[in-house]
Amino acid sequence: MKKLKIGKIELKTNVILAPMAGVTDITYRTICKEMGAGLVHTEMISAKGLYYQDKKTEDLMKINESNRPVSVQIFGSDPDIMAYVVEKYINTRSDIDIIDINMGCPAPKIVKNKDGCYLMKEPDLAGRIINKIKKVSNKPVTAKIRAGWSSDSINAVEFAKILEYNGLDMVTVHGRTRDQFYSGKADYKIIGQVKKSVTIPVTGNGDIYRPEDAVQMIKETNCDAVMLARGILGNPWLIMNTVKILNKDTDFFIPSPLERINMIKRHATMLIKESGERKAILEMRKFAAWYMKGMNNSSEVRKSINEITRGEELFKILDDYVESNGLS
Numbered sequence: 001m002k003k004l005k006i007g008k009i010e011l012k013t014n015v016i017l018a019p020m021a022g023v024t025d026i027t028y029r030t031i032c033k034e035m036g037a038g039l040v041h042t043e044m045i046s047a048k049g050l051y052y053q054d055k056k057t058e059d060l061m062k063i064n065e066s067n068r069p070v071s072v073q074i075f076g077s078d079p080d081i082m083a084y085v086v087e088k089y090i091n092t093r094s095d096i097d098i099i100d101i102n103m104g105c106p107a108p109k110i111v112k113n114k115d116g117c118y119l120m121k122e123p124d125l126a127g128r129i130i131n132k133i134k135k136v137s138n139k140p141v142t143a144k145i146r147a148g149w150s151s152d153s154i155n156a157v158e159f160a161k162i163l164e165y166n167g168l169d170m171v172t173v174h175g176r177t178r179d180q181f182y183s184g185k186a187d188y189k190i191i192g193q194v195k196k197s198v199t200i201p202v203t204g205n206g207d208i209y210r211p212e213d214a215v216q217m218i219k220e221t222n223c224d225a226v227m228l229a230r231g232i233l234g235n236p237w238l239i240m241n242t243v244k245i246l247n248k249d250t251d252f253f254i255p256s257p258l259e260r261i262n263m264i265k266r267h268a269t270m271l272i273k274e275s276g277e278r279k280a281i282l283e284m285r286k287f288a289a290w291y292m293k294g295m296n297n298s299s300e301v302r303k304s305i306n307e308i309t310r311g312e313e314l315f316k317i318l319d320d321y322v323e324s325n326g327l328s
Helices: 026-034 047-051 055-059 079-090 116-121 123-136 156-165 188-197 211-221 237-246 257-275 277-292 298-305 311-324
Strands: 015-017 070-075 098-103 141-148 170-177 202-205 225-228
Touching: 015 026, 015 237, 026 257, 047 055, 047 070, 047 079, 070 079, 079 098, 079 123, 098 116, 098 123, 116 123, 116 141, 123 141, 123 156, 141 156, 156 170, 156 188, 170 188, 188 202, 188 211, 202 211, 211 225, 211 237, 225 237, 257 277, 257 311, 277 298, 277 311, 298 311
Parallel strands: 015 225, 070 098, 098 141, 141 170, 170 202, 202 225
Antiparallel strands: none
Protein backbone atom coordinates (compact mmCIF):
# COMPACT_ATOMS: atom_id res chain seq x y z
CA MET A 1 0.00 0.00 0.00
CA LYS A 2 1.05 3.53 -0.66
CA LYS A 3 2.01 5.28 2.57
CA LEU A 4 -0.76 7.48 3.86
CA LYS A 5 -0.29 11.22 4.19
CA ILE A 6 -2.65 13.26 6.36
CA GLY A 7 -1.91 16.86 5.56
CA LYS A 8 1.89 16.91 5.76
CA ILE A 9 2.06 13.99 8.21
CA GLU A 10 3.23 10.76 6.56
CA LEU A 11 2.52 7.54 8.45
CA LYS A 12 5.06 4.72 8.62
CA THR A 13 2.28 2.15 8.38
CA ASN A 14 -1.34 2.41 7.25
CA VAL A 15 -2.62 0.62 10.37
CA ILE A 16 -4.25 3.06 12.78
CA LEU A 17 -5.25 2.63 16.42
CA ALA A 18 -8.82 3.83 17.00
CA PRO A 19 -9.70 6.22 19.81
CA MET A 20 -11.44 4.18 22.53
CA ALA A 21 -12.67 5.55 25.82
CA GLY A 22 -11.16 3.71 28.77
CA VAL A 23 -8.71 1.87 26.51
CA THR A 24 -6.34 4.05 24.48
CA ASP A 25 -4.70 5.82 27.39
CA ILE A 26 -1.05 6.85 27.22
CA THR A 27 0.11 3.38 28.36
CA TYR A 28 -1.84 1.26 25.90
CA ARG A 29 -1.02 3.70 23.10
CA THR A 30 2.67 3.07 23.84
CA ILE A 31 2.19 -0.70 23.61
CA CYS A 32 0.23 -0.39 20.36
CA LYS A 33 2.79 1.97 18.88
CA GLU A 34 5.52 -0.58 19.60
CA MET A 35 3.45 -3.13 17.70
CA GLY A 36 3.63 -0.96 14.59
CA ALA A 37 0.62 1.36 14.63
CA GLY A 38 1.25 4.17 12.15
CA LEU A 39 -1.00 6.55 14.06
CA VAL A 40 -2.48 6.38 17.55
CA HIS A 41 -5.42 8.33 18.97
CA THR A 42 -6.15 9.55 22.45
CA GLU A 43 -9.39 8.63 24.15
CA MET A 44 -12.16 10.99 23.08
CA ILE A 45 -11.87 14.34 24.86
CA SER A 46 -14.71 16.74 25.61
CA ALA A 47 -14.24 20.15 24.00
CA LYS A 48 -16.45 21.64 26.72
CA GLY A 49 -14.34 19.91 29.38
CA LEU A 50 -11.27 21.67 28.02
CA TYR A 51 -13.17 24.94 27.63
CA TYR A 52 -14.12 24.86 31.30
CA GLN A 53 -10.60 23.78 32.31
CA ASP A 54 -11.58 20.41 33.78
CA LYS A 55 -8.44 18.75 35.16
CA LYS A 56 -9.47 15.16 34.33
CA THR A 57 -10.19 16.19 30.75
CA GLU A 58 -6.80 17.87 30.41
CA ASP A 59 -5.10 14.74 31.79
CA LEU A 60 -6.41 12.75 28.81
CA MET A 61 -4.16 14.88 26.61
CA LYS A 62 -0.90 13.55 28.03
CA ILE A 63 1.34 12.49 25.15
CA ASN A 64 4.35 10.19 25.07
CA GLU A 65 6.74 11.73 22.56
CA SER A 66 7.83 8.27 21.35
CA ASN A 67 4.25 7.54 20.25
CA ARG A 68 4.11 10.23 17.59
CA PRO A 69 2.41 10.88 15.34
CA VAL A 70 -0.48 11.21 17.80
CA SER A 71 -4.00 12.39 17.02
CA VAL A 72 -6.10 14.03 19.72
CA GLN A 73 -9.78 13.25 19.30
CA ILE A 74 -12.25 15.84 20.57
CA PHE A 75 -16.03 15.80 20.63
CA GLY A 76 -18.61 18.55 20.83
CA SER A 77 -21.26 20.33 18.79
CA ASP A 78 -20.56 24.03 19.36
CA PRO A 79 -18.34 25.28 16.50
CA ASP A 80 -17.14 28.32 18.47
CA ILE A 81 -16.15 26.34 21.56
CA MET A 82 -14.39 23.70 19.46
CA ALA A 83 -12.44 26.30 17.48
CA TYR A 84 -11.49 28.08 20.72
CA VAL A 85 -10.25 24.81 22.26
CA VAL A 86 -8.16 24.07 19.16
CA GLU A 87 -6.54 27.50 19.29
CA LYS A 88 -5.88 27.55 23.03
CA TYR A 89 -5.16 23.92 23.93
CA ILE A 90 -4.06 22.12 20.77
CA ASN A 91 -2.31 24.56 18.40
CA THR A 92 0.19 25.37 21.13
CA ARG A 93 1.19 21.71 21.61
CA SER A 94 4.07 20.59 19.41
CA ASP A 95 3.57 16.98 20.53
CA ILE A 96 0.08 16.81 19.01
CA ASP A 97 0.18 16.07 15.28
CA ILE A 98 -3.44 15.71 14.19
CA ILE A 99 -6.91 16.70 15.43
CA ASP A 100 -9.74 14.20 15.00
CA ILE A 101 -13.38 15.17 15.44
CA ASN A 102 -15.69 12.51 16.83
CA MET A 103 -18.85 12.33 14.75
CA GLY A 104 -19.47 8.62 15.25
CA CYS A 105 -19.77 7.79 18.96
CA PRO A 106 -23.15 6.09 19.53
CA ALA A 107 -23.15 6.23 23.35
CA PRO A 108 -26.44 7.62 24.75
CA LYS A 109 -24.69 10.05 27.11
CA ILE A 110 -22.85 11.54 24.12
CA VAL A 111 -25.69 11.77 21.60
CA LYS A 112 -28.18 13.16 24.13
CA ASN A 113 -26.01 16.30 24.18
CA LYS A 114 -26.11 16.36 20.37
CA ASP A 115 -22.46 15.32 20.17
CA GLY A 116 -20.79 12.31 18.54
CA CYS A 117 -22.97 10.43 16.05
CA TYR A 118 -25.84 12.86 16.58
CA LEU A 119 -23.99 15.19 14.21
CA MET A 120 -24.81 12.79 11.38
CA LYS A 121 -28.36 14.11 11.73
CA GLU A 122 -27.01 17.66 11.35
CA PRO A 123 -24.61 17.61 8.36
CA ASP A 124 -24.64 21.40 7.95
CA LEU A 125 -23.63 21.86 11.60
CA ALA A 126 -20.92 19.24 11.16
CA GLY A 127 -19.64 21.17 8.15
CA ARG A 128 -19.56 24.42 10.15
CA ILE A 129 -17.58 22.70 12.89
CA ILE A 130 -14.92 21.54 10.42
CA ASN A 131 -14.90 24.94 8.71
CA LYS A 132 -14.35 26.84 11.96
CA ILE A 133 -11.66 24.47 13.17
CA LYS A 134 -9.81 24.49 9.86
CA LYS A 135 -9.73 28.28 9.88
CA VAL A 136 -7.76 28.32 13.15
CA SER A 137 -5.95 24.98 13.23
CA ASN A 138 -2.25 24.67 12.47
CA LYS A 139 -2.59 20.87 12.28
CA PRO A 140 -4.42 18.50 9.92
CA VAL A 141 -8.06 17.84 10.84
CA THR A 142 -9.77 14.48 10.43
CA ALA A 143 -13.17 13.10 11.44
CA LYS A 144 -14.60 9.73 12.38
CA ILE A 145 -18.13 9.06 11.16
CA ARG A 146 -20.59 6.18 10.82
CA ALA A 147 -22.66 4.90 7.91
CA GLY A 148 -25.50 7.06 9.19
CA TRP A 149 -27.85 7.60 12.12
CA SER A 150 -30.11 4.67 11.26
CA SER A 151 -30.84 2.21 8.47
CA ASP A 152 -33.38 4.72 7.16
CA SER A 153 -30.84 7.54 7.00
CA ILE A 154 -27.57 6.18 5.66
CA ASN A 155 -25.84 9.38 4.58
CA ALA A 156 -22.10 8.77 4.95
CA VAL A 157 -21.39 9.71 1.32
CA GLU A 158 -23.19 13.07 1.40
CA PHE A 159 -21.88 13.73 4.90
CA ALA A 160 -18.26 13.05 3.91
CA LYS A 161 -18.60 15.33 0.87
CA ILE A 162 -19.75 18.20 3.12
CA LEU A 163 -16.80 17.64 5.48
CA GLU A 164 -14.37 17.55 2.54
CA TYR A 165 -15.87 20.75 1.13
CA ASN A 166 -15.18 22.45 4.46
CA GLY A 167 -11.53 21.45 4.46
CA LEU A 168 -11.32 18.04 6.14
CA ASP A 169 -7.99 16.25 5.56
CA MET A 170 -9.13 12.64 6.07
CA VAL A 171 -12.31 10.78 7.01
CA THR A 172 -12.66 7.47 8.86
CA VAL A 173 -15.85 5.54 8.18
CA HIS A 174 -17.22 2.92 10.56
CA GLY A 175 -19.54 0.74 8.50
CA ARG A 176 -22.39 0.66 11.02
CA THR A 177 -25.25 3.02 11.76
CA ARG A 178 -25.77 4.57 15.18
CA ASP A 179 -28.73 2.34 15.97
CA GLN A 180 -26.61 -0.74 15.33
CA PHE A 181 -24.09 0.32 17.98
CA TYR A 182 -21.66 -2.63 17.62
CA SER A 183 -24.16 -5.34 16.67
CA GLY A 184 -24.51 -7.04 13.32
CA LYS A 185 -21.80 -6.59 10.71
CA ALA A 186 -20.04 -3.51 9.44
CA ASP A 187 -21.11 -2.65 5.90
CA TYR A 188 -17.98 -2.32 3.83
CA LYS A 189 -19.98 -1.15 0.80
CA ILE A 190 -20.64 2.23 2.39
CA ILE A 191 -16.91 2.67 3.07
CA GLY A 192 -16.23 1.95 -0.60
CA GLN A 193 -18.91 4.39 -1.69
CA VAL A 194 -17.36 7.14 0.43
CA LYS A 195 -13.94 6.35 -1.04
CA LYS A 196 -15.31 6.76 -4.57
CA SER A 197 -17.03 10.04 -3.69
CA VAL A 198 -14.25 12.10 -2.10
CA THR A 199 -10.67 12.95 -2.97
CA ILE A 200 -9.33 13.02 0.60
CA PRO A 201 -7.96 9.81 2.18
CA VAL A 202 -10.53 7.39 3.59
CA THR A 203 -9.81 5.02 6.47
CA GLY A 204 -11.99 1.95 6.94
CA ASN A 205 -13.14 0.84 10.38
CA GLY A 206 -15.22 -2.08 11.65
CA ASP A 207 -14.87 -5.81 12.30
CA ILE A 208 -11.11 -6.25 11.90
CA TYR A 209 -10.34 -9.16 14.21
CA ARG A 210 -7.78 -10.96 12.05
CA PRO A 211 -5.09 -9.66 9.69
CA GLU A 212 -7.06 -11.19 6.82
CA ASP A 213 -10.02 -8.96 7.70
CA ALA A 214 -7.93 -5.88 6.93
CA VAL A 215 -6.97 -7.29 3.54
CA GLN A 216 -10.62 -8.03 2.78
CA MET A 217 -11.69 -4.52 3.80
CA ILE A 218 -9.10 -2.91 1.53
CA LYS A 219 -10.03 -5.26 -1.34
CA GLU A 220 -13.74 -4.42 -1.01
CA THR A 221 -13.43 -0.68 -0.35
CA ASN A 222 -10.10 0.48 -1.80
CA CYS A 223 -9.66 2.45 1.45
CA ASP A 224 -6.31 4.12 2.13
CA ALA A 225 -5.80 2.78 5.65
CA VAL A 226 -7.45 0.53 8.22
CA MET A 227 -8.40 1.47 11.77
CA LEU A 228 -8.32 -1.26 14.42
CA ALA A 229 -10.60 -0.99 17.46
CA ARG A 230 -12.22 -3.81 19.45
CA GLY A 231 -10.00 -6.42 17.79
CA ILE A 232 -6.98 -5.14 19.73
CA LEU A 233 -8.58 -5.54 23.17
CA GLY A 234 -6.11 -7.88 24.83
CA ASN A 235 -4.49 -8.49 21.46
CA PRO A 236 -2.13 -5.65 20.48
CA TRP A 237 -0.29 -8.24 18.37
CA LEU A 238 -3.11 -7.86 15.85
CA ILE A 239 -1.50 -4.55 14.88
CA MET A 240 1.86 -6.22 14.22
CA ASN A 241 0.28 -8.99 12.17
CA THR A 242 -1.89 -6.58 10.19
CA VAL A 243 1.18 -4.55 9.30
CA LYS A 244 2.85 -7.80 8.24
CA ILE A 245 0.03 -8.97 5.98
CA LEU A 246 -0.21 -5.57 4.29
CA ASN A 247 3.47 -6.06 3.46
CA LYS A 248 2.76 -9.53 2.00
CA ASP A 249 4.20 -11.28 5.08
CA THR A 250 2.05 -14.01 6.61
CA ASP A 251 4.60 -15.20 9.18
CA PHE A 252 2.37 -14.00 12.01
CA PHE A 253 3.39 -13.71 15.62
CA ILE A 254 1.03 -15.76 17.79
CA PRO A 255 1.73 -15.02 21.47
CA SER A 256 1.99 -18.01 23.78
CA PRO A 257 0.05 -18.05 27.08
CA LEU A 258 3.27 -17.14 28.90
CA GLU A 259 3.86 -14.20 26.55
CA ARG A 260 0.33 -13.00 27.27
CA ILE A 261 0.97 -13.20 31.01
CA ASN A 262 4.24 -11.31 30.62
CA MET A 263 2.42 -8.61 28.65
CA ILE A 264 -0.08 -8.21 31.50
CA LYS A 265 2.84 -7.71 33.89
CA ARG A 266 4.51 -5.19 31.63
CA HIS A 267 1.27 -3.31 31.01
CA ALA A 268 0.60 -3.19 34.76
CA THR A 269 4.11 -1.98 35.54
CA MET A 270 3.83 0.83 33.00
CA LEU A 271 0.35 1.78 34.19
CA ILE A 272 1.40 1.88 37.86
CA LYS A 273 4.24 4.23 36.95
CA GLU A 274 1.85 6.46 35.00
CA SER A 275 -1.27 6.43 37.20
CA GLY A 276 -0.32 5.19 40.65
CA GLU A 277 -0.82 1.71 42.06
CA ARG A 278 -4.47 1.63 43.13
CA LYS A 279 -5.88 3.26 40.00
CA ALA A 280 -3.64 1.15 37.76
CA ILE A 281 -4.66 -2.17 39.30
CA LEU A 282 -8.34 -1.28 39.08
CA GLU A 283 -7.80 -0.49 35.38
CA MET A 284 -5.88 -3.73 34.87
CA ARG A 285 -8.93 -5.79 35.82
CA LYS A 286 -10.47 -5.34 32.38
CA PHE A 287 -7.15 -5.45 30.52
CA ALA A 288 -6.12 -8.72 32.24
CA ALA A 289 -9.49 -10.26 31.36
CA TRP A 290 -8.98 -9.29 27.72
CA TYR A 291 -5.41 -10.61 27.59
CA MET A 292 -6.41 -13.94 29.18
CA LYS A 293 -9.57 -14.55 27.16
CA GLY A 294 -9.60 -18.14 25.95
CA MET A 295 -6.67 -19.28 28.11
CA ASN A 296 -6.98 -22.47 30.15
CA ASN A 297 -8.44 -22.10 33.65
CA SER A 298 -8.42 -18.33 33.36
CA SER A 299 -11.86 -17.60 34.85
CA GLU A 300 -10.70 -18.14 38.45
CA VAL A 301 -7.66 -15.95 37.83
CA ARG A 302 -9.83 -13.14 36.47
CA LYS A 303 -12.11 -13.46 39.50
CA SER A 304 -9.12 -13.15 41.85
CA ILE A 305 -7.75 -10.14 39.96
CA ASN A 306 -11.12 -8.40 40.38
CA GLU A 307 -10.66 -8.49 44.16
CA ILE A 308 -7.19 -6.93 44.47
CA THR A 309 -5.82 -3.39 44.60
CA ARG A 310 -2.03 -3.86 44.78
CA GLY A 311 0.58 -4.64 42.19
CA GLU A 312 2.33 -7.35 44.18
CA GLU A 313 -1.00 -9.19 44.53
CA LEU A 314 -1.48 -9.10 40.76
CA PHE A 315 2.01 -10.42 40.11
CA LYS A 316 1.57 -13.26 42.64
CA ILE A 317 -1.73 -14.34 41.06
CA LEU A 318 -0.09 -14.37 37.62
CA ASP A 319 3.01 -16.22 38.86
CA ASP A 320 0.83 -18.85 40.56
CA TYR A 321 -1.12 -19.26 37.33
CA VAL A 322 2.09 -19.75 35.34
CA GLU A 323 3.36 -22.36 37.82
CA SER A 324 0.08 -24.27 38.18
CA ASN A 325 -0.35 -24.45 34.39
CA GLY A 326 3.25 -25.39 33.67
CA LEU A 327 3.93 -22.33 31.55
CA SER A 328 7.40 -21.42 32.84
